[in-house]
Amino acid sequence: MAEKAPIHKHADADGQFRRKASQFRNTISKDPGAEFPAEKDRYALYLNIGCPWAHRTNLVRSLKGLDDIIQLITCGFELTKEGWLFTGEHGSLEKDPLYGFTKLSELYYKADPQYEGRFTVPTLWDKKKETIVNNESSEIIRMLFTEFDDLLPEPLRESAHPFGGYYPEKLRPEIDAMNEWVYDTVNNGVYKCGFATTQGAYESHVTPLFDSLDRLEEHLHQPGHHPFLFGNAVTEADIRLYTTLVRFDVAYHNIFKCNLKMIRHDYPGLSRWLRTLYWNGAKVKNGQAFKDTVDFWVYKYGYLKAKGRQEQDDNLIIPKGPLPDIQPLEKADQSVIDFFMV
Numbered sequence: 001m002a003e004k005a006p007i008h009k010h011a012d013a014d015g016q017f018r019r020k021a022s023q024f025r026n027t028i029s030k031d032p033g034a035e036f037p038a039e040k041d042r043y044a045l046y047l048n049i050g051c052p053w054a055h056r057t058n059l060v061r062s063l064k065g066l067d068d069i070i071q072l073i074t075c076g077f078e079l080t081k082e083g084w085l086f087t088g089e090h091g092s093l094e095k096d097p098l099y100g101f102t103k104l105s106e107l108y109y110k111a112d113p114q115y116e117g118r119f120t121v122p123t124l125w126d127k128k129k130e131t132i133v134n135n136e137s138s139e140i141i142r143m144l145f146t147e148f149d150d151l152l153p154e155p156l157r158e159s160a161h162p163f164g165g166y167y168p169e170k171l172r173p174e175i176d177a178m179n180e181w182v183y184d185t186v187n188n189g190v191y192k193c194g195f196a197t198t199q200g201a202y203e204s205h206v207t208p209l210f211d212s213l214d215r216l217e218e219h220l221h222q223p224g225h226h227p228f229l230f231g232n233a234v235t236e237a238d239i240r241l242y243t244t245l246v247r248f249d250v251a252y253h254n255i256f257k258c259n260l261k262m263i264r265h266d267y268p269g270l271s272r273w274l275r276t277l278y279w280n281g282a283k284v285k286n287g288q289a290f291k292d293t294v295d296f297w298v299y300k301y302g303y304l305k306a307k308g309r310q311e312q313d314d315n316l317i318i319p320k321g322p323l324p325d326i327q328p329l330e331k332a333d334q335s336v337i338d339f340f341m342v
């Protein structure tokens with residue numbers, strides 16, 4: 001049996017943080033004859049509100065209006081030696097409502113007693129087959145975009161989205177291309193900086209991260225690329241970038257040492273884009289989810305705690321700033337948005 005890495009050990013021996021591939025990769029389908037057919041009350045999404053990957057799925061569940069269709073089960077956001085726990089604190093349930101588990105790992109072992117991977121969130125659970133369908137956020141959000149549409153009212157279906165969906169056929173090549181470099185250097189890039197344990201490993205990731213933020217800023221200034229990344233409707237690319245950038249100034253900048261620039265001070269386009277989403281400035285359907293799924297205190301505390309664990313430092317002084325956690329959406333910005341929305 002392969003030696004399992006301790007839960008708290010994030011970086012490999014060479015000081016580099018390498019995220020491991022998710023292991024459950026099945027798909028929920030519209031097709032009633034499928035192995036995992038889309039049905040009301042059949043699936044549960046396990047997550048915690050600290051994790052940016054889980055945040056994608058939480059956000060899409062709300063944007064798509066799936067709150068009554070897919071159960072949400074929240075655990076705590078502090079990673080312990082035993083993995084994620086149900087703590088009853090800060091939005092976590094006291095215990096797992098389906099099986100009474102107190103650790104997320106128990107769910108993984110219920111699905112597969114021989115499981116050897118990490119116990120990650122998000123985890124999409126099938127209550128009928130009592131197994132994990134999928135634990136890879138990028139795949140879960142695609143299922144949520146499309147596969148439950150027959151159970152939703154017309155205005156929430158992909159056909160009602162201004163582009164024909166959050167991941168529309170005609171934009172796929174562009175979205176895929178952006179996902180690739182944004183994932184590597186931004187979404188995961190912040191972790192590669194934050195969890196690096198050597199100067200060299202950190203330095204090899206911090207410059208590519210800011211090169212990509214510069215590139216995104218440029219992108220937003222090009223015609224047809226605002227107020228959102230691909231024009232006047234939110235796509236998957238916005239969702240995937242949002243969960244990283246909403247944590248950036250309050251957590252990654254300071255705690256993960258991603259501090260060559262700040263979104264609010266150095267990136268006017270990205271800052272406006274972020275605030276437009278957070279404050280639902282462009283009136284996205286169910287867009288209040290961009291704000292309601294965010295908890296800045298959890299980000300400040302959670303990432304500090306994660307760093308503290310890595311450095312074996314229990315002395316937790318939570319940084320007060322930057323204040324405010326996110327800046328308001330000024331009137332001037334609103335007129336820019338109105339302009340692009342017509």
Ligand SMILES: N[C@@H](CCC(=O)N[C@@H](CS)C(=O)NCC(=O)O)C(=O)O
Pocket residue numbers: 007019021022050051052053054079083118119120121122135136137138
């Ligand atoms: N590829 C996965 C990554 C998920 C992931 O790494 N989640 C983190 C929380 S932010 C986790 O659960 N880590 C626990 C561990 O690695 O032990 C996805 O996007 O769904």
